[in-house]
Amino acid sequence: MTQYQHVTADTSVYRDGTIKLHGPEGFEGMRKAGQLAARILDEMAARVQPGVTTEELDRVVREMTLDGGAVPATLGYRGYTHSCCISINHVVCHGIPSDKRLKDGDIVNIDVTPLLDGWHGDTSRMFLVGDVPLKAKKLVDVTYECLMAGITQVRPGARLGDIGAAIQKIAESRRYGVVRDFCGHGLGRLFHDAPEVVHAARAGTGPELKAGMFMTIEPMINLGRAHVKLLNDGWTAVTRDKSLSAQFEHSIGITEDGAELFTKSPTGLDKPPYI
Secondary structure (H helix, E strand, O other): OOOOOOOOOOOOOOOOOOEEEEHHHHHHHHHHHHHHHHHHHHHHHHHOOOOHHHHHHHHHHHHHHHHHOOOEEOOOOHOOOOOOOOEEOEEEEEEOOOOOOOOOOEEEEEOOEEEOOOEOOOOOEEEEEOOOOHHHHHHHHHOOOHHHHHHHHHOOOOEEEHHHHHHHHHHHOOOOOEEOOEEEEEOOOOOOOOEEEEOOOOOOOOOOOOOOEEEEEEOOOEEOOEEEOOOOOOOOOEEEEOOOOOOOEEEEEEOOOOOOEEOOOOOOOOOOOOO
């Protein structure tokens, strides 16, 4: 049986399997953290260009996070030594910044999570580098469509499986693979918390959605099969068939009548092309 826990600023929060329900203070904290995250990705739109290294982008993310009064939640997380994840082409998620230079035709996901005043603003977007092939652009477009379709299912009384069912229906109608090995998650004062938000599911199944829940929805969609493998670095996940992969992520809060997007771009740069 699913357990829910109402939390306030005075509640000691830890991962115990319960789904946390937040009040106005939590929503305000998540708005601030989410908007800082969104502004960081807005800045990336001008910086993702052929020739730039992913470690240069990581440096900008770190500086903007610190300048915003936050710290990168990934820095030091389970031994991770960077301020964001940058995943290129067939990398599904958790790509590690390095001296690798972006090249014309790449598609890139940048995933940031500033921790501001105890709240996590977790979000990612896709970026197109130079002249990108049409099939890659279509994958990126459909992945964003999947994200937004999942979000439209969010309202009190719906079920968690409704989100994954909406995403799966769109992706598989295009014969794309929906990654099962990674999922969205609850968050707030914790980086990763209950519930797990899977992106392929049966409608009407799973825990009931309730006002006050915070979660990420972050579908990873592959141009080929859904299967992934983890590289020897222990972080980088890639498609087994080396097909392209795309991902978008928003942090959301469930309101009385739907969902609030904490990480929506303040300048309308939610999906490429970023003009």
